[in-house]
Amino acid sequence: MKREFTIALAGNPNCGKTCIFNALTGARQHVGNYPGVTVESKSGRFVLNGMEIRLIDLPGVYSLSSNSPEEEVVFRELTRPGIDLILNVIDSTIPQRSLYLTTQLAELHIPMLLAFNMSDDAAKKGLKFDIPKLERYFGSPIVRTVGCRAGGVQALLEKLAGMLTEPDRHGVPMLSYGADIDEAVSAVAAKIDTLDIVGYNHVPSRFFAIKLLEHDRSAWHIDAFRPILGEVEAQIKHLLDRHAIETDTFMADRRYAMLAGACRDAITTTRERRREISDRIDVVMTNKYIGLPLFFLIIYLTFWFTFTLADPLMGYIEDGFAWLSDLVKGSWPEATLPYLRSLLTDGVIGGVGGVLVFLPNILFLFFAIAILEDSGYMARAAFVMDGVMRRFGLQGRSFVPLVLGFGCTVPAIMATRCIESERDRKTTIMILPLMSCGARLPIYALIIPAFFIAQYQALVMWLIYLIGVVVALIAARILKSTLFKGDGEIYLMELPPYRMPTLRSLLLHMWDRGRMYVQKAGTIILATSMILYICNTWPEKTVFDKDYDAGIARLENDKRLTPLQIGALERSGLVSGEVLAEVKATGTLPDELLDELRKEELPSVLCSAVEVAQERNEAIAELENERQSELMEYTISGRVGHMLEPFFRPIGFDWKLTTATIGALAAKEVFVSQLGILYAAGEADEESVPLRQQLIQNYTPLQAFCIMLFCLLSIPCLATLAIIRRELNSWTMPLYEAGGLFLLAYLTTMIVYQAGSLLRIGTKLIG
């Protein structure tokens, strides 16, 4: 007996198919892409009574035609040999619409099980089904399911087990399209039989005959049918001339008529509840005037929810990684393999920690988005936004991915899968990196407080984001009228009734996205942060231009106090005995004491000592920095930065910024930590005060603005380019994207910098 089965899961969009899929397969899922198109393929496995079952989750479609890439995929998958059973999920609250697909699936003559999903809602709505009668109409057994509730698929599993073990004995009824059409169908079917096509022997020729007569694109594109297309044309013309039947819509018409009859016969309804409530909510939500403000309010609340909840968690993660790094440093003596030690603690742990810090943000954002999606609001958002987005050559559905882009471009690009039109989708993907992502925030958060006074800080931040959005929309317009020109797909979008999201599906969604993000952190970012760390530290310079150690020792010596000064300190009574003993032992004033003494009224002898010590300290720090940057200049990054400096000078960048820009290719937030290393400001993050000090001493506000502008517009991180490659199934697209964005960033920043320099706006150092 056969032990392995392939089951295809088919159904309309929003019929609860995903719930059933998750309920059956649990976490054993595999997500990929169908070859040649951007449609997501999903399959999973489970074991039923010892039978190994592979479940293919087909994209949700209304029909088995070729109106969209999704429908073409479903057509191709179902006409391929090897499918043992079709599990057709039906939203039983709207049987008449859901069963339309069933009428076409039945013509494939593959054993089929109908799952009347959301049967609880249907009962609440007052729908009563005469199941035996419906089973006779469709020639397939029917089970009722509640996909999103635990145990809601028990009956389904029992029926499946029965169908797979029992030999197939179901009789599929033929839907008659009327005498005239049937004649034509039979004629074409007979022709198909004479062709005897090997790959399609398992599909009834009647199925293809109907599809060919319907003028279905997928069927017409099968090469094997080419010899009989003339006959098909003749039949179509005959039907039009003799019986005034336009076959392309007549079949759909007949199917709906048959369904109307079946539903009248076997389904009784008492009242309508769920949709009534849903419609009443929509009177407000999609209102012509308050729909848009409401939408913006909801998006704002989503962000607010995300950032408020994620903030404390981010702190914990940061602390955790700092602790881990200290732990390794503590248990690994400094003398053994010092380079590997710092590579592990600073390079690896620091790099991964810097990425994982955003995990809470990603998780909460996707939790919030999942609520909007599962409740059905996302479709309304697309509905109210369409009018605005269309002006920029986009559509309502582009909006949500664009908003997600403010979080992280990678999941946002994945979210463009909800856009049916290929051209709109490509356009949206290409402009998405311009939406300032969360990883760029640390750059702004570092620079803005350093260079702009408090009352302008929010304004500058807003301006940066706004520039991104405006440039993106202009780019969309340009792309739509050049690269992605042409007739779009006919737009039809269902607005599913509002539904209470289940916690299970929300968590699953969140888990999915979180896992994806961590995988990215675990692979690409880890690798690049290690490479960058090596680039930043190797080769190590051992012979310096100056003798720094001697210089520092000399300065330290200058700080020594004379016995007279120590005596004055003792007499002043400003320090405790303990500290005094320390001062006597070392002969110098400790740094903490220096800060304290500066605030006090001091006798002149002491005053001069403090002043001298302070001066020397500053000189020492300067020497240390000089040494650090000499070290840095010697490394690979330093050399590359130096080499490229002339090219970046027109946009106001020095070699340090150039080096950091290269580092930002790994992940945008690396820019900050890279700059921290370059300025030897220690472990730098956006809160780093010493780094800010360094920045305002070295750059003008105009340069600071140019840094932000360039980081906003330039090449996205490698992970984004990788995901573009995957989603668009093309190597050239990410290359175009990187090249285009770099040019855009370079030119824009150059114009701003040169114009700013000419007009002397913000060209004075403020530090």
Add this chain to the structure above:
Amino acid sequence: MSKVRKCSCGCGTMPASSRNYRVGNRAMTLADLPVGTAGTIIKVLPGWRGRKKFADVGLVEGAELLMEAHAPFGGLLRVKVLETSVAMHRDDAAHVMMKRGETTE
């Protein structure tokens, strides 16, 4: 397309050109159906490339539907057909010829 005519009261003034008069049973498309109005599809224009897609969601000759809402800024139309709300572009809806049904509410 509003025809400019003399005012019917005989005062000789021209009605404002923005007024769009529609008298009798002139052909009406789905794009013209006012919000809250039900209608029946008479015909979906032949040769239009969206015909099949519309047919697949139940927008076929004889189908009854209700215009539920218009989105802001001249965007989408929301139509209820076969108990489902679908959104579509106004330009596409102009290919569907309608007969007006009874007004709800």
